[in-house]
Amino acid sequence: MAVDWRTEVDLIVSDVEILGGASGSTRKPVGSARGARLRQLVALHEASLARYLARLGLPSAEVDDAIQEVLIIAARKLDRVRPGSERPFLFATALRVARNARRGSARRDRMTATLVQSTLPPGPSAEDLADQLLGRALLDDVLEHMPAEVLLVFLLAELEEMPVPMVAQRLGLRQGTVASRLRRARLHFEHWSSRARTTVARETVSVPRQRRSEGAIDPEVLNWWVQRGEAEALRALIGVYERSHPRHRTIASAPVEGSVRARAQLSSRMLHGKPPDTFQVNGGTALLSWVRRTTSGDQMDPLDFLFASEGWTRAFPADVLDLVTHRGRLYAVPLDIHRTNLLFYSERIFSDNGLRPPTALDDLHSVAEILRARGVVPFAMGLRDPWTLNMLAFESVLVGEAGPEYYREFFAGQRSADDPEIRGALSHVARMLDKVNGNAANLGWEGALDLVSSGRAAMTMTGDWGKGYLLNKGYRLGEDFGMTPSPGRSKAFVFATDVFGLPKRASHPADAIDLLKVFGSKEGQDAFNHVKGSIPARVDIDASTYDTSARSSMRDFRSGPRVPSMASIVPTAFLRALDGAMSIFARTRNATAVLSAIRANYDLLGRAL
Numbered sequence: 001m002a003v004d005w006r007t008e009v010d011l012i013v014s015d016v017e018i019l020g021g022a023s024g025s026t027r028k029p030v031g032s033a034r035g036a037r038l039r040q041l042v043a044l045h046e047a048s049l050a051r052y053l054a055r056l057g058l059p060s061a062e063v064d065d066a067i068q069e070v071l072i073i074a075a076r077k078l079d080r081v082r083p084g085s086e087r088p089f090l091f092a093t094a095l096r097v098a099r100n101a102r103r104g105s106a107r108r109d110r111m112t113a114t115l116v117q118s119t120l121p122p123g124p125s126a127e128d129l130a131d132q133l134l135g136r137a138l139l140d141d142v143l144e145h146m147p148a149e150v151l152l153v154f155l156l157a158e159l160e161e162m163p164v165p166m167v168a169q170r171l172g173l174r175q176g177t178v179a180s181r182l183r184r185a186r187l188h189f190e191h192w193s194s195r196a197r198t199t200v201a202r203e204t205v206s207v208p209r210q211r212r213s214e215g216a217i218d219p220e221v222l223n224w225w226v227q228r229g230e231a232e233a234l235r236a237l238i239g240v241y242e243r244s245h246p247r248h249r250t251i252a253s254a255p256v257e258g259s260v261r262a263r264a265q266l267s268s269r270m271l272h273g274k275p276p277d278t279f280q281v282n283g284g285t286a287l288l289s290w291v292r293r294t295t296s297g298d299q300m301d302p303l304d305f306l307f308a309s310e311g312w313t314r315a316f317p318a319d320v321l322d323l324v325t326h327r328g329r330l331y332a333v334p335l336d337i338h339r340t341n342l343l344f345y346s347e348r349i350f351s352d353n354g355l356r357p358p359t360a361l362d363d364l365h366s367v368a369e370i371l372r373a374r375g376v377v378p379f380a381m382g383l384r385d386p387w388t389l390n391m392l393a394f395e396s397v398l399v400g401e402a403g404p405e406y407y408r409e410f411f412a413g414q415r416s417a418d419d420p421e422i423r424g425a426l427s428h429v430a431r432m433l434d435k436v437n438g439n440a441a442n443l444g445w446e447g448a449l450d451l452v453s454s455g456r457a458a459m460t461m462t463g464d465w466g467k468g469y470l471l472n473k474g475y476r477l478g479e480d481f482g483m484t485p486s487p488g489r490s491k492a493f494v495f496a497t498d499v500f501g502l503p504k505r506a507s508h509p510a511d512a513i514d515l516l517k518v519f520g521s522k523e524g525q526d527a528f529n530h531v532k533g534s535i536p537a538r539v540d541i542d543a544s545t546y547d548t549s550a551r552s553s554m555r556d557f558r559s560g561p562r563v564p565s566m567a568s569i570v571p572t573a574f575l576r577a578l579d580g581a582m583s584i585f586a587r588t589r590n591a592t593a594v595l596s597a598i599r600a601n602y603d604l605l606g607r608a609l
Contacts, residue, residue: 034078038071041086049094056098064164064175068183069097146188148580153178154185155573156601170600219277219511221500222269224262227446229468233532237335240527241518270299275503277512283323283334283497284568290501291326301502302329306513312520315538323568324499332501333520334537336529339553340463340565341396341486341494344449344470347479349376349458357484361401361428364459364487368435371458378435380457382443383586386579387567388462389429393582395565396461398425400488404561407492411569413605417598423591430589441586453481461486463496464553468533483549485556493553493562497537574604 049070053063070093074081081089146154156167157178168178225234262280269275281287290299307313307330313321316334324332345357353374358364368378383389399407402421409415410422437443437457449466451457453475460466470481477483485491500519506512518524525536526545535546535553543551566575581597584590 034075037078038075041074041090042071045087045090049090052091053094053098056095058098059163062163064179065182066094066097068179070094072183073097146185150181150185150188152573152577152580153181154189155576157182172596172600219506219508219515221515222262222266222276222279224280227465227469229465229470229472229531229533232472233468233528236531237519237524237528240521240524241515244518245514270503273505274507275505277506277508278500278502278515280498280500281332282565282567283320283332283499284564285571286567287324287332287499287501288326289572291331299504300331301504301509302331303333303502303516304330306330306333306516306520310517310520312538315520315540317537317539319562319564320497320537323497323564324501332499333516334497334499335519335525336498336532336534337537337557338463338465338496338498338534339485339493339557340391340496341399341461341492342464342466342483343459343461343486344452344466344481344483345459346452346455346457347482348455350482357482358487359484360489361397361487365428365431367458368432372435377437377451377457378459379432379437380448380451380460381433381436381440382445382448382460383440383583384442384444384447386583387575388445389582389586390566390575390578391463392432392461393425393429395494396486397428397488398422399492399494399563400486400490401425401428403490404492404563407494407563411566411605413602417595417602422595422598426585426591426594430585430591433586433589449481464533464535466533467549468531471533472531477547477549491556491560493556493560494565495557495562496565496567571604574601577601 046067049067050063053066058066070090073093074086074090077089152171153167156162156170157164162170164175164178164182167173167182168175171178221234221238223234225231263286266276266279266281281290312333320334320337321330324330324334343357349355349371350357353371353376355367355370358367371378381388381392394407398410398421401424402410406415406421410419415421437448437451440448445460445462445466446469448457448460449462449470452460453470453473464483467477467483471477475481500516502509502512502516520538522536522538522541525538526541528534529536529550530546535541535550535557539558543554546554577597577600578594581594584593
């Protein structure tokens with residue numbers, strides 16, 4: 001598919017004039033003199049420019065990108081080019097662009113080098129910041145600010161090293177559209193990376209890495225546990241540490257609402273050379289992305305010595321340890337096991353209507369129809385955070401209907417977006433979305449649980465952290481709410497684990513190691529999981545001290561089939577694409593966007609671990 005250069009020129013001229021790259025900062029109509037002149041140059045010289053760039057050694061897949069760069073430069077400087085001198089100017093510019101171009105796998109290195117190219121002022125903080133860590137943490141900050149409509153194109157073209165024609169084919173877009181979005185993303189990238197470098201240089205001078213405020217208390221734990229049940233569970237865990245370490249009157253817990261915000265803050269602190277002493281992260285992809293950010297794993301210290309000294313190697317299941325292992329080294333301590341595929345229901349509504357909790361999806365829909373006919377909201381959902389709908393569709397419905405083996409194969413890249421299992425799962429979810437609370441788009445998972453526990457809605461699907469949340473709000477399991485595995489033919493256990501590691505530049509590593517010992521101990525895991533609603537990651541815990549639902553969860557985890565959650569096995573680029581597509585699906589019930597996103601990104605799967 002050829003680039004539509006007429007459209008491309010219009011976009012280039014429009015963007016250059018908006019950004020003030022040409023004389024004046026007021027946006028001019030696309031039909032301006034500059035636009036007409038540039039279109040004429042493209043018509044006359046585009047083919048010969050392409051041949052010239054190819055002769056200079058650029059791969060054919062990069063020629064269009066190079067022409068775009070030439071045209072952007074031309075649009076900015078065209079007012080200063082004398083009529084009749086355009087051809088020499090274009091070809092001289094093309095020569096410079098070609099000389100500066102990097103090839104193949106150097107795309108990722110070029111992007112990181114852009115972030116770290118400024119020389120930081122001398123001093124201990126600058127010396128302690130490894131270049132690769134600085135570059136990747138800056139990259140995370142820049143991506144957080146990138147507009148959603150260009151982010152996926154940027155990730156595929158730059159991080160996954162795909163040429164424009166391939167990106168266009170994957171996303172079902174014209175090459176001109178992809179090229180335009182990529183160009184906009186690169187402009188955005190340059191703008192934000194420049195700001196980030198300036199911030200690092202300024203703060204590196206003013207805040208030495210090892211200095212902490214006089215009121216700081218060590219060690220510090222960065223986490224996203226702010227909801228009821230979560231915060232209480234962490235306090236119970238820290239209480240175990242404080243009782244055995246009386247000199248630490250208080251642990252500095254640094255809660256950040258939401259996992260996305262917590263990850264952004266973690267990146268920022270690592271960037272500035274001030275990491276927490278330990279931090280919460282999901283085992284699997286999220287943890288290992290930190291470990292693998294340099295060839296030496298420079299961001300995290302391995303914890304093999306701790307597992308050996310504490311005798312933990314046999315205390316945790318092998319598939320859980322896989323989620324904290326890279327190249328045979330262990331990098332984090334698993335604290336809990338959460339089941340993500342559970343149905344919560346209102347005991348009062350089901351009792352008043354003479355209904356039993358459904359065990360099959362057909363039964364689920366039948367119950368929902370009965371309840372709606374009686375004026376009851378069948379499903380409570382909180383769709384404010386995109387991951388909740390992904391979890392419902394793929395970890396509850398898909399696993400329940402297609403089974404754990406299909407789920408494993410699908411997210412290992414061994415299946416297809418066009419499989420009937422995927423369409424079937426989306427069809428079930430669409431039927432549920434037709435029967436949800438009217439304010440679903442504004443609620444989080446905790447808001448959906450509030451509707452169920454208070455009798456304003458009948459059912460919701462979420463993870464077992466919901467149990468800890470409701471119990472700590474004073475609701476009673478078995479009286480106000482019930483919980484059971486998500487309906488479906490398969491009763492596989494989909495699990496996630498919160499883990500804690502040791503950053504390389506932690507301010508108090510010895511104290512952090514003592515804290516991690518508590519996190520991995522029987523006493524620590526008991527104190528935490530009794531309150532959180534989860535079960536311990538250790539398998540040698542005395543189950544008799546837990547309530548009936550927790551003991552049932554332990555049995556299901558140990559005896560039945562189990563698979564890791566998407567957060568543990570799916571690459572970030574794929575999840576971002578799926579988030580956007582599922583948000584569209586929630587509004588339209590049209591599966592096309594979801595299936596297209598899966599097709600376009602399916603070859604990313606299987607690379608996570």
